[in-house]
Amino acid sequence: MDALWSGFLDLLPGDWTLFKEWPYWRFLLEGLWVSVQIALAGIGLALVVGILMAVGRLSPIPIVRVLSTTYVETFRATPLLLLIFFVFFGAGRANTSGAKDFPIIDWFLDDTSGDLTPKASAILALALYNSAVVAEIMRAGILSISKGVLEASRTIGLTYLQSMRFIAVPMALRRMAPGLVSQLITLYKDTSLAALIAIEELLRRGKIMYEAPSLGNPTIEVLTVVALMYFIPNYALSLVAGRLERGPEGRRGPGNAGLENL
Amino acid sequence: MGLIPVLVLGYFFVAIPFWIAVEVVATRPGHRASWFPGALWAGRGLALAGVVAGAFGATYGARDFWHDVWVQLKENYPALLRGYRMTIILTLLSFALAMALGGLLALFRTAEWRLLRAAGGIYVEWFRNTPLLVQLFFLFFALPKLTLPVIGRPDWFLLSPFKAGLIGLTLYTAAYTAEALRSGLLAVDKGQSEAARSLGLNYLQARFYVVVPQALRVSVPLLTSIFSALFRNSALVSAIGVKELLQTADNIQQNNFQTFELFALAGVLYLSLTLPLAYASNRLEHRVRRVR
Numbered sequence A: 001m002d003a004l005w006s007g008f009l010d011l012l013p014g015d016w017t018l019f020k021e022w023p024y025w026r027f028l029l030e031g032l033w034v035s036v037q038i039a040l041a042g043i044g045l046a047l048v049v050g051i052l053m054a055v056g057r058l059s060p061i062p063i064v065r066v067l068s069t070t071y072v073e074t075f076r077a078t079p080l081l082l083l084i085f086f087v088f089f090g091a092g093r094a095n096t097s098g099a100k101d102f103p104i105i106d107w108f109l110d111d112t113s114g115d116l117t118p119k120a121s122a123i124l125a126l127a128l129y130n131s132a133v134v135a136e137i138m139r140a141g142i143l144s145i146s147k148g149v150l151e152a153s154r155t156i157g158l159t160y161l162q163s164m165r166f167i168a169v170p171m172a173l174r175r176m177a178p179g180l181v182s183q184l185i186t187l188y189k190d191t192s193l194a195a196l197i198a199i200e201e202l203l204r205r206g207k208i209m210y211e212a213p214s215l216g217n218p219t220i221e222v223l224t225v226v227a228l229m230y231f232i233p234n235y236a237l238s239l240v241a242g243r244l245e246r247g248p249e250g251r252r253g254p255g256n257a258g259l260e261n262l
Numbered sequence B: 001m002g003l004i005p006v007l008v009l010g011y012f013f014v015a016i017p018f019w020i021a022v023e024v025v026a027t028r029p030g031h032r033a034s035w036f037p038g039a040l041w042a043g044r045g046l047a048l049a050g051v052v053a054g055a056f057g058a059t060y061g062a063r064d065f066w067h068d069v070w071v072q073l074k075e076n077y078p079a080l081l082r083g084y085r086m087t088i089i090l091t092l093l094s095f096a097l098a099m100a101l102g103g104l105l106a107l108f109r110t111a112e113w114r115l116l117r118a119a120g121g122i123y124v125e126w127f128r129n130t131p132l133l134v135q136l137f138f139l140f141f142a143l144p145k146l147t148l149p150v151i152g153r154p155d156w157f158l159l160s161p162f163k164a165g166l167i168g169l170t171l172y173t174a175a176y177t178a179e180a181l182r183s184g185l186l187a188v189d190k191g192q193s194e195a196a197r198s199l200g201l202n203y204l205q206a207r208f209y210v211v212v213p214q215a216l217r218v219s220v221p222l223l224t225s226i227f228s229a230l231f232r233n234s235a236l237v238s239a240i241g242v243k244e245l246l247q248t249a250d251n252i253q254q255n256n257f258q259t260f261e262l263f264a265l266a267g268v269l270y271l272s273l274t275l276p277l278a279y280a281s282n283r284l285e286h287r288v289r290r291v292r
Helices: A002-011 A022-057 A062-076 A080-093 A097-101 A118-143 A147-155 A160-197 A202-211 A219-246 B003-026 B036-061 B063-109 B114-129 B132-145 B161-187 B190-198 B203-240 B245-256 B259-291
Strands: none
Touching: A022 A062, A022 A118, A022 A160, A022 A202, A022 A219, A062 A118, A062 B036, A062 B259, A080 A118, A080 A160, A080 B203, A080 B245, A080 B259, A118 A160, A147 A160, A160 A202, A160 A219, A160 B114, A160 B132, A202 A219, A202 B132, A219 B114, A219 B132, B003 B036, B063 B114, B063 B161, B063 B203, B063 B245, B063 B259, B114 B161, B132 B161, B132 B203, B161 B203, B190 B203, B203 B245, B203 B259, B245 B259
């Protein structure tokens, strides 16, 4: 197996000697794991906040509507890198050490200094941006449910929040599945921005590897492997999104979902 | 306990619950007692007064912050505006190029010849599913080391940051414009191109005179949001050293530590274009939906 693999690498143009040895793979794969952690934490937070904001934007209460619309429109229209810089550099100026002893918040804080960790600031910034996008996807999904269904649910005695909780959100979730999956693709791509605030995720690990003089600076080879590590899961996800978009009978191949939020 | 904490606590624990309770009870369908409207408006008034007071308090509390923002704007506006101009130039140029390349790719992807379809598909999938930052790094750091069989390693592989950023943004955005234009092309009824063909137009004529104009109209809302996304994505080229808006703000910020103020300024400058674009995209979408 090993001989087969290095024989294959020898056939390729360029210098692939690094990738014949496991430790270099492991170095990159650890970075991949950090990327995946950031993506999962980000999408989790974004989904929770996104549902709240989507329901808030459709609320009958004017102030709730205005506040959640402001949130969504502002964060959706800001460059993600700006948000990441804002949270990351801003975290140094904000004093968060008082929150160090609170249960869930302390995951995000450094144990000794009580500052926001770089990884946490990347997660927070990604969640801020993506919750706004998710809220838009969900709002479109809820709006696509015909008014009669919601009116019917109100007339059988459900309150506004109940009709959202039991009727609109479950129905909408199925419709927005393709959009959400393609947003996950975007989110996973965007975790690469965390490399710019010195988090050792996939791209940063790649950069460390090709900048190390002792390894012979194999820039092209390392970046190709890194790009493939982003491409493979994303392409699989885009096939899933396409399948969800077309339903079980549709044509094969990736679809069009989420084109508007790249 | 002073007066202000009492007022704040009273507001949060009495006024807001009262308002929500009245709101929930009074907006129940078919249960409108005669005293509800008065209570409802009283509750809404209380809540609004609280929000206004809170906003005033927050603004008053943050007056130093906004003062600092103003000082930073006064001191650094030439640099910031230069950065803003660079961002806009990058966006406009790469959007124009991406439209051309994307149009070509969309025609590839809807072509009758299978090989063209596959080539367009591979391009779009590759550039859509890898991060823009990796692509920029590839153009800026890896391309100068690339040796090709016939042409070798020409000088122009060594790109300046601006060129690398421009090419990177173009290649990435072209994948998205291609998809937007393709969905427009597919939305045009097949009968249109069949009718054009039967009138004696050849394949290309039917595409350009009949199908493409109709397709463009369908894809305009999508293209607007792609443009807005491109404008935001152009912040990424700061990673390879182009002096655009974010890079400028970041440089100043690293010298004088006015972090929040400068990023807030940069944010306002970005929002000055993206918010109107989002609004326009919404309006256009409604219009296209109504026409169809």
